[in-house]
Amino acid sequence: MSAPVLVTGGTGFVGGAILAQLVESGQDVRALVRTSEGAERVLAAGARPVTGDILERETLAAAMAGCEIVYHAAGLNLMCLPRPGPLMRTNALGSVNVVRAAARAGVRRVVYTSTAATLDPGPPGQRDRDRDRFLSQYARSKSEAERLVCELAPSLGLELVCVNPASVQGPGRTGGTARWLISYANGRLHWMIDATVSLVDIADCARAHLLAAGRGEPLRRYVISGHTRRLSELVRILGEAAGTTQPLHFLPAKPALVGATLVGLPFRALGRRAPVCREMLRTLAHEHAYDGEPAARELGFSYTPLEDTMRRALAWYQERRLVRAA
Numbered sequence: 001m002s003a004p005v006l007v008t009g010g011t012g013f014v015g016g017a018i019l020a021q022l023v024e025s026g027q028d029v030r031a032l033v034r035t036s037e038g039a040e041r042v043l044a045a046g047a048r049p050v051t052g053d054i055l056e057r058e059t060l061a062a063a064m065a066g067c068e069i070v071y072h073a074a075g076l077n078l079m080c081l082p083r084p085g086p087l088m089r090t091n092a093l094g095s096v097n098v099v100r101a102a103a104r105a106g107v108r109r110v111v112y113t114s115t116a117a118t119l120d121p122g123p124p125g126q127r128d129r130d131r132d133r134f135l136s137q138y139a140r141s142k143s144e145a146e147r148l149v150c151e152l153a154p155s156l157g158l159e160l161v162c163v164n165p166a167s168v169q170g171p172g173r174t175g176g177t178a179r180w181l182i183s184y185a186n187g188r189l190h191w192m193i194d195a196t197v198s199l200v201d202i203a204d205c206a207r208a209h210l211l212a213a214g215r216g217e218p219l220r221r222y223v224i225s226g227h228t229r230r231l232s233e234l235v236r237i238l239g240e241a242a243g244t245t246q247p248l249h250f251l252p253a254k255p256a257l258v259g260a261t262l263v264g265l266p267f268r269a270l271g272r273r274a275p276v277c278r279e280m281l282r283t284l285a286h287e288h289a290y291d292g293e294p295a296a297r298e299l300g301f302s303y304t305p306l307e308d309t310m311r312r313a314l315a316w317y318q319e320r321r322l323v324r325a326a
Helices: 013-024 036-044 055-066 086-106 137-157 179-185 204-214 231-242 253-269 278-285 293-299 306-321
Strands: 007-009 029-033 050-052 071-072 109-113 158-163 167-169 192-193 198-201 221-224 227-230 247-252
Touching: 007 013, 007 109, 013 029, 013 204, 029 036, 029 055, 036 050, 050 055, 055 086, 071 086, 071 204, 086 109, 086 137, 109 137, 109 204, 137 158, 158 204, 167 179, 167 204, 167 306, 179 231, 179 306, 192 253, 192 278, 198 204, 198 231, 198 306, 204 221, 204 278, 204 293, 221 293, 227 231, 231 306, 253 278
Parallel strands: 007 029, 007 071, 029 050, 071 109, 109 158, 158 221, 167 198, 192 247
Antiparallel strands: 198 227
């Protein structure tokens, strides 16, 4: 039997999908967990829970003992936090801890879940450059994490491959852009900024991670992005899948940003996370257009049609009563 693999973030959206595909492929899978509830979820998924925390270095090497590959998908993906400290600790320091522990445990390769938000799409022909300005503290923290682990891994004799997904959508996602889609399907979304976004199906995202473990080149960045669409087109596709069309007004970006800033200010002053803030709207309004075809060709997979992703997501929402069935 092959050596076990470890997944961090295995109870999360992306990490859970990676874990499920690893189990389905017949691998011996461990997953790092912090709570008994997390352990139960991992066991139910067919993997073996191991107690640990990416911010507690002494717990990591033992969890990785005997593993050949570590999938590091744990991280904090939040906006509108009053302070960026938790993002930097979890995403940057936590990732450094994972890489150091993997080297100590004799792990051969780490597949690191980054994000396309660390990149500047740029004009055609000049895409996927490192970003020098960030739309959110989340993007800044992930960029710093990627820089640190890519510098550290070779010095420790560790292979590291980065997977940089665009906005990941599909069954299991309820936050970020998916929150807007759920609100629209329920008839509760009345306004939105129309902008270009790049998306990838959660199943494709997980598949890319597994392929990167076997075929990826160390220190290569694999941008995973299946479709680039306007937000107005996304809600249209979702509405068609739901069999309903809701009235929706698209606002210019500038007044929406002003409104989001005003909403976020009192929450920030109180040290609380706001439901809407400037960085959230700024990220939503930005033109995201990432090219995922090179990674798909090199790793050897094809992207799920966007309509299929929206139909599967809608069915999942309806099963869990997040969206009313038509």
